[in-house]
Amino acid sequence: MPNHQTAARALSTAQERKLVDFVEDRFLELTRNYKKRSDPSSTVPTLSCYLTSSHTLLSFILQIPPVQPSSFLRVTFLLRLTSEVMGAITGYQPAAAGLPQLLSWLNDLDRGWLAVLRSQAWDPDAREGVDVPQQTDALHGDTGGAMRSPMTQTERARLRSLLISGTGRLEEWLVELDTGGQDYTAVLQTMDLQQGFDDLFAGTLTEMGSLNGVMNVHEGMEGTC
Structure with missing residues (x-):
């Protein structure tokens, strides 16, 4: 398990370049295989396979240090992954057997965004954000430009x-x-998943002060079922 008690350090320019290349390659691989998911050669022919593959990328992105300029990459890549995964899920046929894994994945995403919003490091074993001290310049009393960066209003x-x-x-x-x-909904209740799906992203939306927005969507959807 990583030692989160040590000061958070931004990646070097060379490290960031390697990270960007690696993540871009993983995105391309995931997208390419998703697009040919009906083909026998695809590595993600089922939703379960897709969630397993994308979770590895999720965990990697969340472990990018929460300090500038590295934190910008964490937010950018996590927004991209959120968009791609939320769009890809509905490209598969829903099956009750796969719903527990799906809910677990979405809960990890919720906890991941909470960590980002709180400028926390990510503990991949506990699957939650953890506070870490910042590296401080002992002579000048600052962080040498590696201050933690909250998300912008646009983000x-x-x-x-x-x-x-x-x-x-x-x-x-x-x-x-x-x-x-x-x-x-009766199936979800039988599987003890109803509350989990009702509370999707409640942590992140509450942190951003917009829980009422998602609740309105739920009410609207319930009215059409």
Whole structure:
């Protein structure tokens, strides 16, 4: 387990360049295989495979240091991953057996965004954000330009939009579950997943002060079922 008690350090220019190349390659690989998911050669033919593959990328991105200028990369890549995954999920046929893994993935994403919003480091073992001290210049009393950076209002607005619209699409997708004539919510209740899906991204949206927005989406969707 990483030692989060040590001061957070920004990546060097060379390290950032290698990180960007690595993450871009992983995005390209994931997207390429998703687009050919119906082909036998795809590495993500099922939602379970896609979630497993994308979770590795999620964990890697979250471990980017929460200090400038590295924190900018963490926010940028995590917004991109959130957008791609929320769009890709509904490209698969929903199956009740895969819902626990899906909910677990989305909960990790929620905790990951909480860590980003709070400028925390990510503990991949505990799957949660942890506070870390900043590296301080003992002579000048500053962090040498490596201050933690909160998300901008534009980034927060984009994140809020991604989560709320993505939740709406997920609810429409869940209606397509093969439930044997039952309402899909009854299936979720039987699997003890109803509350989890009702509370999707509650942590992140509450942190941003926009929980009412997602609750309005839920109410609207319930009215159409």
